[in-house]
Amino acid sequence: MTQKEQVQRTSSTDVAFKYPRKMSRLMLTGFMGAGKSTVGALLAGQIHWAFLDVDKHIEQSAGATAANLFAALGVPGFRSLESDALFHALGQSDTVVALGGAAIDLPRNQQLLALSPDTLIVFLDAPFDTLIERCQQQAQRGDSTYRPLLKNLEVAHARFMTRRSLYTAHCHLTIDVAKKNPNEVAIAIQHRLRDKKGRD
Numbered sequence: 001m002t003q004k005e006q007v008q009r010t011s012s013t014d015v016a017f018k019y020p021r022k023m024s025r026l027m028l029t030g031f032m033g034a035g036k037s038t039v040g041a042l043l044a045g046q047i048h049w050a051f052l053d054v055d056k057h058i059e060q061s062a063g064a065t066a067a068n069l070f071a072a073l074g075v076p077g078f079r080s081l082e083s084d085a086l087f088h089a090l091g092q093s094d095t096v097v098a099l100g101g102a103a104i105d106l107p108r109n110q111q112l113l114a115l116s117p118d119t120l121i122v123f124l125d126a127p128f129d130t131l132i133e134r135c136q137q138q139a140q141r142g143d144s145t146y147r148p149l150l151k152n153l154e155v156a157h158a159r160f161m162t163r164r165s166l167y168t169a170h171c172h173l174t175i176d177v178a179k180k181n182p183n184e185v186a187i188a189i190q191h192r193l194r195d196k197k198g199r200d
């Protein structure tokens with residue numbers, strides 16, 4: 001972890017958004033490799049909610065892989081589909097949603113999230129190197145998750161630094177996932193939800 005990352009990590013808090021009085025959906029945000037898709041599926045099973053992975057939803061709705069969609073529509077085209085998928089997700093109840101790592105980039109998406117009072121947003125946080133290692137190991141295992149941004153790690157790191165501030169600013173809770181396995185992350189989220197409920 002660089003010194004700049006460390007400063008940002010220690011100053012991260014959970015204060016950005018007003019905590020929802022009623023929670024109809026829980027959205028996981030964070031950079032690629034944070035575990036949004038993996039933890040989202042686990043957590044949904046544990047709390048008996050539906051699970052919606054925005055990337056999978058885009059692929060299923062379009063009938064094409066993310067790689068083909070990026071190739072055919074370019075980055076702005078994919079982002080537009082992602083924004084539509086986010087809008088769809090915000091209409092679902094009792095649902096855990098795994099966002100794509102880039103969803104937070106678009107001001108429109110930030111506004112959609114800010115305008116949804118019954119959506120709880122959880123930021124899964126870890127150092128850049130940990131996230132990259134997880135994505136690389138996943139790719140080595142033959143998983144086809146398409147992450148074009150990771151082709152150039154310098155560019156990816158710059159994007160990580162910019163996005164980290166956005167994830168922090170647009171979440172209710174931050175969970176440090178660096179030293180937890182996916183099940184421990186899901187349990188930690190449930191504990192944090194209980195703590196919050198106890199206090200409110």
Ligand SMILES: Nc1ncnc2c1ncn2[C@@H]1O[C@H](COP(=O)(O)OP(=O)(O)O)[C@@H](O)[C@H]1O
Nearest residue numbers: 031032033034035036037038134138180181182
């Ligand atoms: N807490 C964790 N500890 C170790 N490996 C993890 C953890 N969370 C996810 N992974 C692994 O990291 C890779 C990326 O996870 P994924 O859920 O696809 O992340 P995201 O959806 O945030 O990009 C997968 O191989 C997954 O098994």
Ligand SMILES: O=C(O)C1=C[C@@H](OP(=O)(O)O)[C@@H](O)[C@H](O)C1
Nearest residue numbers: 031032033100101102146147149
């Ligand atoms: O951060 C990004 O630019 C992206 C993250 C991916 O999702 P995950 O965050 O689930 O890996 C996927 O939406 C797409 O490849 C772009």
Ligand SMILES: [Mg+2]
Nearest residue numbers: 036037055098
């Ligand atoms: Mg994912």
